[in-house]
Amino acid sequence: MLALQGAFAAHALILERLGVSTKEIRADAQLDDVDALVMPGGESTTMSMLLERSSMLEPLRTRIAGGLPVFGTCAGMILLSSEVMDGRPDQRVLGSIDIRTRRNGYGRQTESFESDLEIAGMDEPFHGIFIRAPIVERVGESVSVLASVDGDAVLCQQANVTVASFHPELADDDRLHSMWLKEFV
Numbered sequence: 001m002l003a004l005q006g007a008f009a010a011h012a013l014i015l016e017r018l019g020v021s022t023k024e025i026r027a028d029a030q031l032d033d034v035d036a037l038v039m040p041g042g043e044s045t046t047m048s049m050l051l052e053r054s055s056m057l058e059p060l061r062t063r064i065a066g067g068l069p070v071f072g073t074c075a076g077m078i079l080l081s082s083e084v085m086d087g088r089p090d091q092r093v094l095g096s097i098d099i100r101t102r103r104n105g106y107g108r109q110t111e112s113f114e115s116d117l118e119i120a121g122m123d124e125p126f127h128g129i130f131i132r133a134p135i136v137e138r139v140g141e142s143v144s145v146l147a148s149v150d151g152d153a154v155l156c157q158q159a160n161v162t163v164a165s166f167h168p169e170l171a172d173d174d175r176l177h178s179m180w181l182k183e184f185v
């Protein structure tokens, strides 16, 4: 778990329930000890600042480029994207997946909403909980879209990088974490 800020504890509970041991990562040296990383929801501007302050931005980018499996949700998705709109001027992204995100992109009316998602590889819909979620405005050619809402991608994958604009850790449903573990860990 990247544990600088945000909703990492709920992810850890699910992964532990699925039989995986988890660790809270707050410094770059700790990155060497993990086989995979979850980047949780929270506040992407704060996480960006904390990643810079703890000198983790470059080591993390390098580890991901080297194949570290990563699952980023909501703010984690924003940080992993190649471009962010409506970010703070000093906000940084890792550029690990070729998508453009817009912070809080679903607008004020629908800042938070829920939607049952058809996810590639799942028989039954997955309940998507969106909380001030980023909208995906552009998807690069090498990115697979695994679920969408009204034509907008909400779950994407490019090589070792998986991102969701919703909060699978709040859905009381382990299937997405389980799928990710089976594929990557």
Ligand code: GLN
Pocket: 040, 041, 042, 043, 044, 045, 073, 074, 075, 076, 078, 103, 104, 131, 132, 133, 134
């Ligand atoms: N709006 C937040 C951001 O820009 C993301 C919200 C979330 O992670 N639930 O980082």
